[in-house]
Structures are given as C-alpha cells and as structure tokens.
Amino acid sequence: MSEELGITVKRSEDFSRWYLEVVRKGGFIDQRSPIKGCDVITPWGYAVWEIMQREFDAMIKEKGVQNAYFPLFIPESLIKKEEEHFAGFKAEAVVATRAGDEEFSDPLVVRPTSEMIMYYMYKLWIRSYQDLPVKINQWNNIVRWDTKVTKPFIRSREFLWQEGHTAHATKDDAEKFLSGMIESYSKMYELFATEPLKLVRPKHDTFPGAGYTVVFDTLMQDGKVVQGPGSHFLGQKFSKAMDISFTDEQQKKQHVWQTCWGMTTRQIGMLIMHHGDDHGAVLPPAIAPVQVVIIPILFKGKEEPVLARAREAAKKIKARCFVDERSHSAGYKFSEWELKGVPLRIEIGPKDVEAGHVVAVRRDTGEKIIVKELSEIPKILDAVQKSMLEKSRAFLKDNVRDASTKEEAKKALLRGGFVRVQWCGSQDCDRAFKSETGGEIRGTALREEKPSGKCFCCSSVSKHVAYVAKAY
Amino acid sequence: MSEELGITVKRSEDFSRWYLEVVRKGGFIDQRSPIKGCDVITPWGYAVWEIMQREFDAMIKEKGVQNAYFPLFIPESLIKKEEEHFAGFKAEAVVATRAGDEEFSDPLVVRPTSEMIMYYMYKLWIRSYQDLPVKINQWNNIVRWDTKVTKPFIRSREFLWQEGHTAHATKDDAEKFLSGMIESYSKMYELFATEPLKLVRPKHDTFPGAGYTVVFDTLMQDGKVVQGPGSHFLGQKFSKAMDISFTDEQQKKQHVWQTCWGMTTRQIGMLIMHHGDDHGAVLPPAIAPVQVVIIPILFKGKEEPVLARAREAAKKIKARCFVDERSHSAGYKFSEWELKGVPLRIEIGPKDVEAGHVVAVRRDTGEKIIVKELSEIPKILDAVQKSMLEKSRAFLKDNVRDASTKEEAKKALLRGGFVRVQWCGSQDCDRAFKSETGGEIRGTALREEKPSGKCFCCSSVSKHVAYVAKAY
Numbered sequence: 001m002s003e004e005l006g007i008t009v010k011r012s013e014d015f016s017r018w019y020l021e022v023v024r025k026g027g028f029i030d031q032r033s034p035i036k037g038c039d040v041i042t043p044w045g046y047a048v049w050e051i052m053q054r055e056f057d058a059m060i061k062e063k064g065v066q067n068a069y070f071p072l073f074i075p076e077s078l079i080k081k082e083e084e085h086f087a088g089f090k091a092e093a094v095v096a097t098r099a100g101d102e103e104f105s106d107p108l109v110v111r112p113t114s115e116m117i118m119y120y121m122y123k124l125w126i127r128s129y130q131d132l133p134v135k136i137n138q139w140n141n142i143v144r145w146d147t148k149v150t151k152p153f154i155r156s157r158e159f160l161w162q163e164g165h166t167a168h169a170t171k172d173d174a175e176k177f178l179s180g181m182i183e184s185y186s187k188m189y190e191l192f193a194t195e196p197l198k199l200v201r202p203k204h205d206t207f208p209g210a211g212y213t214v215v216f217d218t219l220m221q222d223g224k225v226v227q228g229p230g231s232h233f234l235g236q237k238f239s240k241a242m243d244i245s246f247t248d249e250q251q252k253k254q255h256v257w258q259t260c261w262g263m264t265t266r267q268i269g270m271l272i273m274h275h276g277d278d279h280g281a282v283l284p285p286a287i288a289p290v291q292v293v294i295i296p297i298l299f300k301g302k303e304e305p306v307l308a309r310a311r312e313a314a315k316k317i318k319a320r321c322f323v324d325e326r327s328h329s330a331g332y333k334f335s336e337w338e339l340k341g342v343p344l345r346i347e348i349g350p351k352d353v354e355a356g357h358v359v360a361v362r363r364d365t366g367e368k369i370i371v372k373e374l375s376e377i378p379k380i381l382d383a384v385q386k387s388m389l390e391k392s393r394a395f396l397k398d399n400v401r402d403a404s405t406k407e408e409a410k411k412a413l414l415r416g417g418f419v420r421v422q423w424c425g426s427q428d429c430d431r432a433f434k435s436e437t438g439g440e441i442r443g444t445a446l447r448e449e450k451p452s453g454k455c456f457c458c459s460s461v462s463k464h465v466a467y468v469a470k471a472y
Numbered sequence: 473m474s475e476e477l478g479i480t481v482k483r484s485e486d487f488s489r490w491y492l493e494v495v496r497k498g499g500f501i502d503q504r505s506p507i508k509g510c511d512v513i514t515p516w517g518y519a520v521w522e523i524m525q526r527e528f529d530a531m532i533k534e535k536g537v538q539n540a541y542f543p544l545f546i547p548e549s550l551i552k553k554e555e556e557h558f559a560g561f562k563a564e565a566v567v568a569t570r571a572g573d574e575e576f577s578d579p580l581v582v583r584p585t586s587e588m589i590m591y592y593m594y595k596l597w598i599r600s601y602q603d604l605p606v607k608i609n610q611w612n613n614i615v616r617w618d619t620k621v622t623k624p625f626i627r628s629r630e631f632l633w634q635e636g637h638t639a640h641a642t643k644d645d646a647e648k649f650l651s652g653m654i655e656s657y658s659k660m661y662e663l664f665a666t667e668p669l670k671l672v673r674p675k676h677d678t679f680p681g682a683g684y685t686v687v688f689d690t691l692m693q694d695g696k697v698v699q700g701p702g703s704h705f706l707g708q709k710f711s712k713a714m715d716i717s718f719t720d721e722q723q724k725k726q727h728v729w730q731t732c733w734g735m736t737t738r739q740i741g742m743l744i745m746h747h748g749d750d751h752g753a754v755l756p757p758a759i760a761p762v763q764v765v766i767i768p769i770l771f772k773g774k775e776e777p778v779l780a781r782a783r784e785a786a787k788k789i790k791a792r793c794f795v796d797e798r799s800h801s802a803g804y805k806f807s808e809w810e811l812k813g814v815p816l817r818i819e820i821g822p823k824d825v826e827a828g829h830v831v832a833v834r835r836d837t838g839e840k841i842i843v844k845e846l847s848e849i850p851k852i853l854d855a856v857q858k859s860m861l862e863k864s865r866a867f868l869k870d871n872v873r874d875a876s877t878k879e880e881a882k883k884a885l886l887r888g889g890f891v892r893v894q895w896c897g898s899q900d901c902d903r904a905f906k907s908e909t910g911g912e913i914r915g916t917a918l919r920e921e922k923p924s925g926k927c928f929c930c931s932s933v934s935k936h937v938a939y940v941a942k943a944y
Contacts, residue, residue, distance in 0.1 A: 032596055033589065034547050035580065040593055043538035043608065050539065066515035067522065072544075072582075072613055072630055075506050091572040096582060099617035100563040108507065110544075110568060110582075117505065121512055124504055130799075136515065141544055141613065145571035158544055327602075 005335045010278050015222040020152070022272055022280050026339040029152045029268075037150035037157035041265065044340055045153075047289035048268050049160065053139060055191055055286075056162065056263065059184045063177075065135040065164060072141075073108035074117045082116060082241055088208030089113065092144040110143040115209065115238060115260065118165050123244045126256060129169050132246060133177070134256075137164040142264075153269030154226060154472050161264035167244065167256040171235070174257035178233055181261045182214055182446070185229045188263070193284035193388035194218055194274055195396045196228055197418060199443030199467060204427040210260075211235035217442050217469065219399055220273040223416015225442065225469045228270060229263035272341070275364075275388060281341030282364050284388050285381040291319040292377060293337045297330050297349035309353050313346065317377045338363065343384050344377070364388055400467070406433065409456050409468060413439045418469045422453050422462035429457035439468045477807045482750050487694040492624070494744055494752050498811040501624045501740075509622035509629035513737065516812055517625075519761035520740050521632065525611060527663055527758075528634065528735065531656045535649075537607040537636060544613075545580035546589045554588060554713055560680030561585065564616040582615045587681065587710060587732065590637050595716045598728060601641050604718060605649070606728075609636040614736075625741025626698060626944050633736035639716065639728040643707070646729035650705055653733045654686055654918070657701045660735070665756035665860035666690055666746055667868045668700055669890060671915030671939060676899040682732075683707035689914050689941065691871055692745040695888015697914065697941045700742060701735035744813075747836075747860060753813030754836050756860050757853040763791040764849060765809045769802050769821035781825050785818065789849045810835065815856050816849070836860055872939070878905065881928050881940060885911045890941045894925050894934035901929035911940045 005025060011018045023029045028045030041049065057067070076095065079086050086093075089112040096108040111117065122134060139162050150156050164181065168174040182198070189196050196216035206213045207230060216228035239245065239255040248254050275282040285291050296303075296310040307325065314321040324333050330347075337345055345361045352358055360369045360377065364384055371377065399417025403409035412419040423429065423441060430441040449465035477497060483490045495501045500517030513521065529539070548567065551558050558565075561584040568580040583589065594606060615630050622628050636653065640646040654670070661668050668688035678685045679702060688700035711717065711727040720726050747754040757763050768775075768782040779797065786793040796805050802819075809817055817833045824830055832841045832849065836856055843849065871889025875881035884891040895901065895913060902913040921937035 030593065030596075032593070033543050034550050034592055035543055035545055038543035038545060040543065041541040043540050046540045047538070049541075066519070068515050068518045069513040069521075069613075069632060071505050071507055071510035071512065072615065073507055073510060078506050094568050094571045094580070096566045096568045098569070099566045108566070120506055121502065121504070124502075141541075143544065160541060 005332065005339060007278060007280060007339070011221060011276070015273075016151075018278075019269075019273055019276075022276055022339065023152050023269065026272075026281050026341065028272070028281070031152055035157075037146065039152050039156055041160070044289065045268055048271070048283070048287060049265055051287050051289060052188070052263070052267060053162070056184065056188055057139075059187060060137055060164065060181075063135070063180060063184070065137050065166075067138065068136050069138060069140065070114050070117050070121070072111055074111055074114075076107045076109050078120065079109050079116045082209065082238070085115060085209040085238075089144065092146060094143050094145050111140075112142060112144045114138060114140075114163055115165070119238050119242050119244060122165075122167055122256075123242055126167060126244055126246050129246055129248050132167060132169045132256065133173060134167040135164070135177070136166070137162055151269070151472065153266050159265050161262050163260060163262045165258065165260045167239070167258050169246065169248065169254065169256065171257045174259050175233060178214075178231055178259045178261070181259070182231050185216060185231065185261075185263065188229070189216060190389065191284065191286035192267070192271055193286070193385055193392055194271070195389065195393040197396065197400075197442075197467060198446035200446055200448075201443045202425075202427070202430065202441050202466070204430070205441075205443075207232045209234060209237050211237065214446055215443065217467075217471070218270055218274055219396055219417055219469075220270075220472070221276070222273070223399070223470070225418070225471045226266065226270045226273065227471065228267060229261065231261040232259060234258040234260060274392065276341070279335075280339035282388070283341035283343060285319075285343040285385045288341065288343050289320065290322040290337075290340075290342050291381055292317055292321045292344045292346055293333075293342045294321060294323045294346045294348065295330055295333050295337075296323065296325065297347055299350060302350045305353050306348055306350055310348050313348065313358060313374055316374045318375075319378055319381055344381060346371075346377075404453065404456060406457055409433070409439070410437055413437055413468065413470065416470075418442070418467045421456035421466055421468055422451055423464045423466035424455035424458055424460045425463040426455075426458065429455060433457055433468070439470050441466045442469050442471065443467060477804065477811060479750060479752060479811070483693060483748070487745075488623075490750070491741075491745055491748075494748055494811065495624050495741065498753050498813065500744070500753070503624055507629075509618065511624050511628055513632070516761065517740055520743070520755070520759060521737055523759050523761060524660070524735070524739060525634070528656065528660055529611075531659060532609055532636065532653075535607070535652060535656070537609045537638075539610065540608050541610060541612065542586050542589050542593070544583055546583055546586075548579045548581050550592065551581050551588045554681065554710070557587060557681040557710075561616065564618060566615050566617050583612075584614060584616045586610065586612075586635055587637070591710050591714050591716060594637075594639055594728075595714055598639060598716055598718050601718055601720050604639060604641045604728065605645060606639040607636070607649070608638070609634055623741070623944065625738050625744075631737050633734050635732060635734045637730070637732045639711070639730050641718065641720065641726065641728065643729045646731050647705060650686075650703055650731045650733070653731070654703050657688060657703065657733075657735065660701070661688060662861065663756065663758035664739070664743055665758070665857055665864060666743070667861065667865040669697075669868065669872075669914075669939060670918035672918060673915045674897075674899070674902065674913050674938070676902070677913075677915075679704045681706060681709050683709065686918055687915070689939075689943070690742055690746055691868055691889055691941075692742075692944070693748070694745070695871070695942070697890070697943045698738065698742045698745065699943065700739060701733065703733040704731060706730035706732060746864065748813070751807075752811035754860070755813035755815060757791075757815045757857045760813065760815050761792065762794040762809075762812075762814050763853055764789055764793045764816045764818055765805075765814045766793060766795045766818045766820065767802055767805050767809075768795065768797065769819055771822060774822045777825050778820055778822055782820050785820065785830060785846055788846045791850055791853055816853060818843075818849075875928060876925065878929050881905070881911070882909055885909055885940065885942065888942075890914070890939045893928035893938055893940055894923055895936045895938035896927035896930055896932045897935040898927075898930065901927060905929055905940070911942050913938045914941050914943065915939060
C-alpha cells in the first residue's frame with residue numbers, strides 16, 4: 001500500500017538488505033510494528049502461510065493427527081518442573097505478571113513451545129493402551145524473546161507454527177510415526193521446490209529434552225543455512241519425568257514414548273532467500289497464493305474485448321488466477337507481481353485477442369511463451385515447479401565441499417555452503433571451530449554415512465561424517 | 473479418552489451441570505488445564521471450530537477480505553492513548569512485564585482485541601484513496617482476564633476468534649460493507665440451524681469506541697441468551713483519534729471510516745446449549761465434523777461382509793463419514809456419538825447386508841429410517857438441517873413476550889426468553905430493572921420497530937421498542 005516498488009539493491013551487493021526490501025515491498029511482512037521483533041505478517045505473506053497450512057494439515061490428518069488448542073500461558077511453577085527443558089527457553093521466556101492491577105501469585109509464561117501444558121493434559125487423558133496413540137497438533141503463536149538482532153520470518157520474537165505432539169505405546173511405534181512425519185515434511189519441501197539437507201543434530205544441539213532431533217537445513221543464496229522443520233524423538237524423557245503412563249494389555253504400567261515436530265512461518269523467509277532474484281521473490285507454483293496473474297494491456301477504446309478475454313481466461317485456467325484490473329500502468333503491475341514472486345504472468349493486449357493467443361512470462365526464467373490453448377498453462381506451472389526444484393538440487397549438490405583438515409574446512413567455508421568433515425563427536429571441536437570461523441557442526445546426514453579417518457579438528461578417531469555451515 | 477460416558481443429569485434438573493458434562497464428555501473442551509479459565513479445546517470441539525473457520529473464511533474472502541497476522545502484544549503506552557477504548561478492557565488486561573529476568577520498560581498488554589495495533593499499522597499503510605478500502609481479518613487468540621466464574625466456550629479467559637477490521641473512504645461504503653458482513657453472519661447462523669435475534673445494542677452497551685454495534689443474541693434452552701458475533705460501525709472515532717487519513721481524489725485530506733466484526737469459539741458453546749438434549753450435543757449437519765457415523769454391528773465369524781459394506785458406504789456417501797471400527801461395544805459407540813452430537817448414525821449388521829439396506833438414525837428426532845439407496849443420505853442430512861432450523865425459529869417465536877409495565881416485564885422474564893418492551897432510552901431504567909431482576913436491555917431490533925406509548929420502567933415517552941433478557 002503506497003509503497004515504493006523496485007528493489008534498490010542486488011543480492012550480490014547486500015544480501016541482507018535485498019531480503020529486507022523484498023519481504024517488505026513484496027507485501028510479505030511489515031517490521032514497523034511498535035514492538036521490535038514482533039512483525040506484522042501482511043496479507044501476501046499470510047496467504048503463503050495459509051497454503052502451507054492447508055497442504056500440511058491435509059497430510060497430517062491423513063495420518064490420523066487431530067488438531068486441538070491448548071492455553072497460551074503456562075504457569076511458571078509448572079514449566080520449572082522440567083528443568084532441562086525450561087533451561088533451554090528460560091532466558092527468552094516472556095512472563096505475564098498481572099491482570100489489570102492484580103499481581104499473579106504464580107506468574108504465567110507465554111508459551112515458547114507447548115510440551116509442558118500439553119503433556120500435563122496427556123497425563124490426565126492417557127490411562128490405558130486403548131487411549132494410544134495420541135496424535136495431536138496445534139496451529140498457534142509462539143513467543144521467544146530473542147535478544148539478538150531480529151530478521152523478519154527468520155528470527156522473530158513472535159512467530160506462527162504448528163507443533164505436533166504424539167504419545168505411543170512402544171518405541172517402535174513412536175519412531176515409525178516420526179519417520180512418517182519426516183516424509184511429510186519432505187513432501188512439503190517438494191512443494192517448496194527446495195532441496196534441504198536432512199540432518200540429525202549433534203547430541204549437544206538437540207532440542208531441550210529430546211533423544212534426537214532431525215532437521216531440514218536449507219542453503220540460502222548467500223551460502224548460509226536456515227533451519228527448517230524439526231522432528232524430535234523424545235523417547236520416555238518427558239513421560240518418565242511427568243509420569244505419563246498407561247496400563248498395557250498385560251495390565252502392566254508403562255510410560256509412553258513421545259515425538260514432537262514443528263514447522264514455522266520461518267519457511268516463508270526461507271523460500272524467499274532460497275529462490276529469490278534481483279527483482280524480488282520467486283515463489284514455487286505449489287505454494288504461490290496467486291499462480292497466474294493476468295494483466296490486461298488496455299488501450300483507450302479497446303478495453304472491452306481485452307478485459308473480457310482476461311476474465312474468461314481466469315475462469316478457464318485450472319490454477320489460482322488473479323486478473324489485475326487496477327488503474328496502475330502495466331509496467332507498475334509487472335514490477336509488483338515480480339516482487340511478489342507470482343510464477344506466471346499472462347499479458348493480454350488487443351493484438352493478442354485478435355491473434356487468439358496469450359503471452360505467458362515465467363517468473364523463474366523470464367521466458368516468454370506464446371500460448372494458444374489455455375489448458376497448456378497448468379503444464380507450464382508444473383514445468384516451473386519442476387525446474388525450480390532441479391535448480392535447488394543442483395545448488396545444494398554444488399555447495400557441499402569435502403575438507404579433511406581444519407584449514408581445508410576454513411577455506412571451504414569461505415565459499416559458503418556445507419563443508420563435509422570427519423568428526424570425533426566432541427562438542428569442544430565444534431566450539432573451537434565455531435569461535436574461529438562462525439561455522440558450526442549442523443549434524444550428520446539422516447541417511448548415515450560411514451566415518452573414516454581422523455577428526456578434522458582434533459585428529460582423534462572420527463566417529464561421524466558431519467556437515468559444517470554458517471547458519472542464520 | 474478413558475472418560476465415563478453418559479450424562480448424569482437432565483437439562484431440566486441442572487442446565488449448567490448438564491452443559492459442563494456435555495462439553496467435557498463429548499470431547500469439546502477440557503477445563504482441567506492448570507490455568508483456571510484457560511481451557512483446552514479438545515479435538516472434537518476444535519474440529520467444529522475448523523468448520524466454522526472454513527465456512528466463514530470462504531465468505532469473507534469472496535468479499536475481498538484478506539487475512540493477516542498482527543502481534544500478540546500491544547505496548548501499554550500505545551493502548552493507553554485511546555482512553556475510552558482501553559477503559560473497556562483495562563481491568564481484564566493481562567500484562568507481560570519481563571522477558572527472562574529483564575523487566576520491560578514499557579510493559580506489553582496481551583491483546584484483548586487488536587484495534588490499537590492494527591490501526592497503528594493502518595495509519596502507516598493508508599495514504600491515498602487508491603489504498604482504500606482496506607479489508608483485513610485475523611484468526612487469532614484473545615485474552616481477557618474475566619474475574620467472574622468462567623464457563624467453557626461461553627466465558628473463558630483465553631478464546632479464539634476472527635476479528636475483521638476495515639477502513640473505507642466514505643461512511644456509505646463502510647456501512648454498506650458492514651451490512652454485507654451482517655449478512656455473512658446470518659448465513660453462518662443458517663449453517664448453525666439457529667435463529668438469532670439481531671439487535672442493535674443500546675448506546676450505553678456499545679463496544680468501546682464504536683458508533684453502533686449489531687449483535688446476534690441467541691436463546692438457550694434455559695431461557696437465557698448468549699451473545700454471538702458483533703458487528704461494529706466505528707465511524708471516524710479511531711481514525712480521528714489516531715489520524716488515519718488519506719488524500720481523496722480532490723487532493724483533500726480525509727479520515728477513513730471504519731468497521732470491525734468478530735465471531736468467537738463461544739459459538740461452539742452456543743450450539744450445544746441451543747440444540748442439545750439429555751443425551752448430549754446435537755450438531756447441525758452443516759457444522760458437524762462427522763455428519764454420518766457408520767457403526768458396523770459385528771458378530772463373530774460374520775465380520776467381513778459387514779465391515780466391507782460399512783467401508784464401502786463411507787466412500788459412497790457424499791458427506792463427512794466416519795466408520796467406527798474400534799473394539800468397543802455397539803452400545804458404547806452409540807452413546808459416544810450421541811454425546812458428540814453427530815447428526816446421523818448408520819447401523820449395519822449382517823441382516824442389513826443381506827437385505828441390501830442400512831438403518832439410519834437421526835440424532836435430532838431419534839427417527840429410524842431404512843435406507844435402500846445411499847444417495848438418500850445427503851437428503852436426510854438436508855432434512856435434519858432444515859428441521860433443526862425450523863425448530864429454532866419456533867423456539868424464538870414462542871419466547872418473545874410483550875410487556876407494557878415493569879411488573880408485566882418481571883413476570884414475563886420469569887418464564888425466560890425475551891421480553892419486548894417500550895423504552896425511553898435511558899440507561900437508568902435499564903440499570904434499575906437489571907438490579908431488580910437480572911434482566912437487561914439487550915437492544916432494539918435490527919429492523920427497527922416503531923415505538924409507541926410509555927417506557928415500561930419510568931412511564932415517560934417511549935423512544936424504542938427494546939428487548940429484555942437475562943444473558944450469560
């Protein structure tokens with residue numbers, strides 16, 4: 001709204017400023033809220049989130065997951081009971097201490113995640129093996145008062161996400177379910193036309209309270225990575241601490257096995273930094289709120305047939321179409337929809353109406369295509385989706401570099417992307433390398449690779465093939 | 473989950489306890505969260521909310537409304553600027569005062585509604601007439617720390633809702649839009665199979681900061697009313713106070729005209745108290761997450777054809793079907809789905825398979841119907857929807873009683889429902905009557921009725937035909 005269009009800086013000049021301009025001018029987010037780090041997700045950005053929600057929601061419901069809603073607040077006394085878990089969030093926890101003028105005797109923590117409140121209820125709900133599995137998900141808002149510099153979508157103090165929490169009778173059932181969930185996230189990444197590196201986080205960087213954590217790390221165009229959805233195997237850690245138990249078929253008391261998994265609005269920022277170009281965002285068709293924008297090119301006195309054709313096309317094309325009939329110039333509209341990342345632009349002028357075709361322009365390649373049959377359009381969108389994914393795969397492949405020593409790793413890291421190293425598994429090596437270079441051990445591949453040789457850092461026997469990168 | 477089924481009390485004996493049992497045992501909500509008044513919306517209740525969301529979301533998007541997300545927090549300093557508005561929420565405002573151990577210099581109010589934060593942004597966004605109208609909606613969570621006794625869905629300290637906020641260039645455009653929104657809510661009430669009384673709230677009971685407020689009051693079976701969605705014409709009150717202005721086509725500065733409108737999870741409780749019976753909830757088909765529950769009646773050795781037929785039916789019936797294949801007894805399943813309010817139950821036993829029919833049982837009337845063609849089922853659902861709405865209309869009609877004096881009004885009020893009176897318009901009369909009887913003036917009909925005669929309370933000249941009722 002009344003915003004200057006056009007990105008004033010190239011990615012190669014200042015990636016961070018480029019990103020800030022794209023998210024703001026493209027209508028994804030507005031950072032000018034009165035609270036630093038709590039941004040306004042504006043309609044275009046929110047529409048992307050709605051599509052992510054719709055797609056993922058359908059996937060988890062097919063797996064028998066049900067949505068529910070748990071309170072925003074968690075009593076401080078309750079959250080403190082799980083010390084290890086709370087320690088991971090304590091510094092960032094926002095605390096409500098009064099209502100009106102009345103002080104709370106037990107202050108309320110604004111949820112930084114919902115384990116404690118959900119598992120409190122799970123304990124009440126689960127009695128018998130017949131109550132299992134419990135598979136519940138929430139779509140909600142989360143607050144973590146990060147003191148570092150915030151970055152819209154990527155690092156914000158309030159964000160939206162889904163958090164799924166399951167309880168199972170057996171370890172096997174829990175792990176099988178979690179694998180299925182990792183598959184669902186993989187399908188989401190196909191919709192994102194994005195190839196992530198699927199990593200098991202190092203033990204010392206695992207979600208507070210979790211047995212192991214699988215994350216999707218995605219490479220941005222500046223060579224740094226953004227962490228995507230996390231899938232956590234919690235084992236019996238919480239269930240034993242909180243005594244969430246059930247009577248099994250043999251009338252024996254057992255503790256449940258748990259998983260949790262989440263995906264956030266951060267994905268929107270990831271998409272932009274991964275796919276964007278110097279003109280703005282480039283959204284994959286599967287996730288774009290508008291897949292085809294139709295821009296009538298109007299000349300005085302010749303408006304009617306052009307508008308009629310544009311509206312007719314919008315109805316006929318089996319895709320999310322929008323006819324931009326605003327009074328702005330065609331050039332203004334081109335720039336705006338480019339900024340927003342709409343995958344395909346269709347231009348229709350009087351000559352096109354006469355010729356019985358439309359001109360389609362691909363956002364990802366700029367290619368102009370004369371289209372005679374509108375039924376071709378969905379095929380073009382499929383081609384865009386596919387070629388964006390291929391490009392992403394090639395980008396990842398080209399940006400994993402092997403290094404066998406610290407010096408090699410340092411050098412490789414300068415080029416950005418992932419550096420694959422042999423690692424002894426010690427947090428000290430990770431710390432040492434990080435403090436020197438800013439790069440950190442992100443984890444080991446989900447499909448484990450066999451270690452060999454010596455740790456890149458301390459030269460003791462390697463126990464893992466690990467991936468190093470700088471992260472947002 | 474491991475919950476005793478069956479309602480232990482009749483509506484006529486203890487309406488409030490009946491309601492509490494239905495919402496809990498039916499799986500709509502669980503009040504046992506560690507924070508009083510912040511309830512857990514359990515999967516069945518949340519599924520009802522999801523359908524309400526889906527239906528209403530489609531309606532508003534058709535009207536050009538876009539969804540967005542604004543911060544949970546509002547700086548206390550900002551919210552205090554609009555004194556009259558904040559006064560209405562101050563006593564109930566939950567305030568966050570620290571993050572980790574660090575105190576905020578400007579405490580953060582957890583949104584009791586989002587006018588202040590949204591209009592802060594509107595001021596930044598709106599410059600020219602070309603930016604108007606702005607039509608934005610949020611689906612989010614709201615906190616109002618009610619000190620009264622809470623009641624699940626109906627009066628809770630945290631609830632979910634949608635809040636739509638629009639800004640227009642002219643009064644006329646704003647009012648036209650608001651009328652359309654009242655129509656949308658009317659359509660929602662058709663889906664609810666519920667006839668509300670559409671009222672304009674008395675001036676003294678208008679939403680803080682609003683010019684006028686239209687609400688849907690619905691009669692519960694105990695004769696009290698529950699307030700439904702509110703549609704507020706804000707006029708230029710906020711826009712002048714906050715200077716939200718635009719340059720019109722004549723290059724003149726103007727303040728925008730605003731509306732806001734919201735519907736909450738309270739509707740779920742309303743549905744239950746309006747339609748429920750002594751066996752539990754009775755959901756209208758349009759809103760029921762499961763419209764048809766299919767219960768295979770299994771006998772040892774004869775399971776296969778019955779299960780096959782049940783699964784086949786679920787696929788063939790054009791409705792939201794669920795086959796309950798759990799190991800519980802058929803009787804247990806009947807009770808549970810009755811409790812949950814599923815509109816139609818289909819029983820299939822070996823004899824039904826042989827006879828080539830199914831037995832359908834209507835939740836609302838208990839009527840058993842032998843169905844030969846599965847294509848009849850959607851028609852039965854339509855009939856249920858229609859007859860529930862008719863029943864609701866008759867219920868409202870039967871429960872509006874005229875009274876011309878205070879004594880008559882008192883008497884009429886004892887019978888529950890609405891009492892229609894002549895009213896002078898003074899808040900004193902309302903207050904006096906309320907303190908004596910608990911009944912209050914809910915408003916005047918949206919389709920205004922002509923006053924005549926004297927005020928029922930003070931006998932001065934009547935200015936309005938008003939409706940009196942006791943409210944939740």
